[in-house]
Amino acid sequence: MNATSQLLAASHFELFGLPEQFAIDEDDLNRRHMLLRTKMHPDRHIGLAAEQLAAEQLAARINEAYRTLADPMLRAAYVLSCRGRDPFCENDNSMPAEFLEEQMEMRERLEEAADEQLRQNLAADAQQACRKCLDELEDQLKEPEPDLEAAAHTVRRMKYLRNFAAECAQT
């Protein structure tokens, strides 16, 4: 296997030379990203078409890995997938009924919200709840014995809350 295909097959964490865990030093990740990007920039491979194509594939791969690791929710989901508990597995739609009720009610309130202030309040509440989810994830994904099941549920809750916050911003 050549260097490019090795890098293409690497996990997001391996790509950046980081351990496979939720806890991450964001400045460190950003530095590693910059370095890797500079080293692999497609423009450095002008000339051979095959080499340039490989470099472009790698650049896309690096972007995807960075996007995933830099976002705490996506990073948590990725760590869980690596450990065999993909929180977004399509065959598993189980969500607590009370949580879904609550989500439905929040969206109904947003639809009915007449003034900007109310919408902002709803968005702020959702963002606050997202931050709480992140605190929970830090705890649930603490090595060496992370609680994968609990973390998967937190990630799923957070996905709903984020969608809602985004909807608040749109309307």
Place this chain on the structure above:
Amino acid sequence: MAYSEKVLDHYENPRNVGSMDKQDPSVGTGMVGAPACGDVMKLQIKVGDDGVITDAKFKTYGCGSAIASSSLVTEWVRGKSLADALTIKNTAIAEELELPPVKIHCSLLAEDAIKAAVADYRKKHPNQEAAAEAATAAA
């Protein structure tokens, strides 16, 4: 991604949007979600004493395919018995709406919603269907 005309039709003119009182004994409520998309879908059925679904309402916050799938099943379950409603398969929904493979899970969500609504109604009336059957057999 381009939606089929049928999806767009249900999306732009959704059938039977609304809510019923979930405490009402004649109402069964199914609340389901697709965590991968952050979708939430509520499907409610109103059932007569003969065990036939007389009305259905839905409320879905999600993508166009999820809205169209739930809108379509509210049309399909009307006039059906609970047992017949349970035979509605997601593959039939996906086929009718011409859903692309990446949106098949939306039709599955609608199927789950019917199942949940029927289960909720049956929980409220554990003996009704057996009694209705016995009455039919006796007549």
